[in-house]
Amino acid sequence: MTVIHTLAVENLTLGYGDHTVIDGLDLVVPAGRITAIVGANACGKSTLLRSMSRLLPPRAGQVLLDGKQVHRMPAKELARTLGLLPQSPIAPEGITVADLVGRGRNPHQRMFSRWSAADDEAVAAALDATSTAVLADRAVDELSGGQRQRVWIAMALAQQTDLLLLDEPTTFLDVSHQIEVLDLLTDLNRARGTTIVMVLHDLNLAARYADHLIALADGRVHAVGTPHEVLTEETVQAVFGLSSRVLEDPTSGRPMMLPIGRHNVVAPV
Known part of the structure; x- marks a missing residue:
């Protein structure tokens, strides 16, 4: 909770x-x-x-x-x-996705404590939530930029802060x-x-x-x-x-910003 x-x-x-x-x-x-x-x-x-x-x-x-x-x-x-996903995180060379996500559990580990079923569940849930479970055995440095970003997010989720x-x-x-x-x-x-x-x-x-x-x-x-x-x-x-125009987003009802540049602007009638 x-x-x-x-x-x-x-x-x-x-x-x-x-x-x-x-x-x-x-x-x-x-x-x-x-x-x-x-x-x-x-x-x-x-x-x-x-x-x-x-x-x-x-x-x-x-x-x-x-x-x-x-x-x-x-x-x-x-x-x-409190967990943090920094802007340009660096993974240890050769580390697998599962091992990197598992490092999100480090704050919960006590001295001489063993890896628990709760740790397994947290890592599995984080991999599943970010659609990276299929990458679990891959080396992080072999992944695309988008895949790596999702793996880092999985590690942050596994921390369960x-x-x-x-x-x-x-x-x-x-x-x-x-x-x-x-x-x-x-x-x-x-x-x-x-x-x-x-x-x-x-x-x-x-x-x-x-x-x-x-x-x-x-x-x-x-x-x-x-x-x-x-x-x-x-x-x-x-x-x-x-310069911009702020309108209502028809999907969310939230404000939506339309930027105005120097080109491709329709002149008012």
């Missing part, structure tokens, strides 16, 4: 070397919901996610999980509650597999109440699948709220510098 956890960022400042990427940021992740972080390239989306998962220490401020600073929590304790952070989970996937993965995450959220935070580049997919949007610009939160509150023509212009 999923436990509801609180995840918040307070006055967070992050950077690399002399360059500040996130500056004095505050936000609260809605528990038990799906949140999508959107914004232009280099606005700090991935940097924020890395710090929320303890990979990048803050220059100032803090990330709090149930009131505890994540950067002071033991790594294994944190990993039993109550909070799951994903940095561009649809990278390398064709459109059918993008929808499949986002449907899978929605199923996970609805069935288990898993809190999901993901970075997405596609604004329309973010608006369709997320309950909560965070739009970043210049290292700060520009807009936050429901898709209808955040995905507006004004926000798209301010965050992306792009």
